[in-house]
Amino acid sequence: MSWLSPFPPRIPLGEGFEAFNTWLKDHFGGLFDVIGTVINWAVTTLRDFLTEPQATQLTAIAAAILAVLLVRARPIPVLVIVGSTIALYVGQATFELGNTLVNHSPPQLFLWAMHLFGQEKVESNLVIGIVALIALVVVAAVYRIRLPLVAAVAGGWLAVILCGWLLFGAIPEVIGQPTAILMMLLLSTLAWVVAGWKLGVFSLVALTLVISIEQWSNAMSTLALVLVASLIAVVIAIPIGIVAAYSTVVSRIVKPVLDLMQTMPAFVYLIPAIFFFSLGAVPGVVATVVFAMPPGVRLTELGIRQIDKEVVEAGEAFGASPFKILTGIQLPLALSTIMAGVNQVIMLGLSMVVIAGMVGAGGLGNQVYQGISRNDGALGFEGGIAVVILAIFLDRLTAAITRRSPQARAERAAA
Template identity: 70%
Template sequence: MAIDLPRAPVGEWFDNLVTWCTDHLSWLFDGIGSAIESSVDGLTDVLNLLPPLGLTLVLAVIALVLSGWKLGVFTILGFALVDSMELWEPAMDSLALVLVSAVVSTVLAIPIGIAAARSDLVSRITRPVLDFMQTMPAFVYLIPAIFFFSIGAVPGVVATVIFAMPPGVRLTELGIRGVDPEMVEAGEAFGTPPNRILTRIQIPLAMPSIMAGVNQLIMLSLSMVVIAGMVGAGGLGGEVLEGINRVDVAKGFEGGIAVVVLAIYLDRLTGALSEGPTMLRALIERRRASDTFPVGVAAGSAAAGGGN
């Protein structure tokens, strides 16, 4: 015998919550929207200050210093390809949107991850929230975002931040909890305050895990570019969406290739940051070798003289 359970009006409850927030917190959403829009527009203007060739060279130098010559060569070839496909402006719009989303997500995710690592209560509270944020289909975030912020880049950034935050929080917590307890106990034995232990021991040792979280956060932000194009964010997402609407394989594929170029560049760059700038490490090692060589020669000469 089937039992008919009453329907739970979960959707209606959420709709009422969104309506209440729209009616009573419009001032807050207006402020957030203005800040995000100003940031995206300002960064887009900065990226467009230089011509494509000039900015490509700047990005290539950054890649050369942080990661090495391979990423530098890829940067020149990849961004030249984007420019040759006449997708430079959409690519810069998407890059600005991704960078703003990544910065906001990082600023929110790392402190929450630190708090979760230092408090089991905070960890238990944040875990189901992160599960909800990570498993909810990204399209669903666009619905309330449009209600709160209308259409444009702002709802795209907000939806991207919500979707991209969980890996940053989880890997930050994982990295700090994974620090060797003996290192922490040694700091406590010397009377180091808890905040100093966090900033001088735990965070530096957890930095590879934290940077891995930032890397994943950026990649998820890029994956939202196309979805953000559905709410008028423009950029490469708009190009891909236009290709889908027109069933234009060439246009959609070119937009996808441009997204891939941005993804590889940002992925390799953030991966290199966790290890330290490649060129800087090489210069330091070369300097140490040059400083050590005369000492070794002098010591060998002295030993030879003493033997004579």
């Protein structure tokens, strides 16, 4: 019976996991480098915008919002404008095409603005964005498409630019001191528009508190990390949830994997993340994505499965394709449940802030971790308060979007 000892035999599970990670890095190291570069670029760009917003970025965002508002009504002119704008941005980044066009334009187009704003040169990317914005406003005016919304977006953009110029004296970089005030006003206005005046006032007071305790830069770094990680998690989770809702086999395979992801200690996710991406914001984002993704998958599947089958059968009876049924019936009806999943993804992402700070992600997590390691209660408390404010802000914002979904409005009307 000696062949039975020792019992149970030792299984080298950890060594196998490490060997598998080594094999992945040896064969797909280039892919991980690309992923890390893209994630780091996204976090850095969003963090820079939140801490030092520039007129070029604000103009591009305003043009993108107008394009989304107008594309369904007039797709051809809007897509032509968007395509031309992207081509000009790429040409400027690659060959400085925008500089060439500006240099060959009549000086009278730009000299007045340079004298007005005290600039020594023309920012070509800003010019490209303004031209695109004007073109989209002209399309909306000619075809009379959603004029109040278009006026609100264009007027809001102009107000922000003038605010940056008059109050902070900074055009085209809307970054004069104090920068935090401008972004605080933008975020508070966003909360007011989406969720009402109560959240707008709360955001104004709460974000002012964040500035007062000198945690604004850290808070915006954390917000950038959470938003990037949540976006990646949602983009992965929703398609998996849709496939799981359609296929029982996929659902049975996915559920134990999600159970493992939710019950595994969050620190464990940092081991392969650091192995593949070293220290910094990237492993924090990757660990946050893995930790926060399960609710998005589960609630997407639940939202689609709980839709009345008679509604789907009615769509099939009218000859709708499976894709049309998904996009026109199932997803709109399941939107409130899916948005609840998105809300949970964001909240779980924020709960990973401190852990991400331990691997060099920076932000409020780093402040809390330093407070713990130095036994500095004041520093840790201030970082924790800022995390709570961000959590409340994001939770109420996503909850307001859920309440505005067609299904939620129909349920309130029926009640």
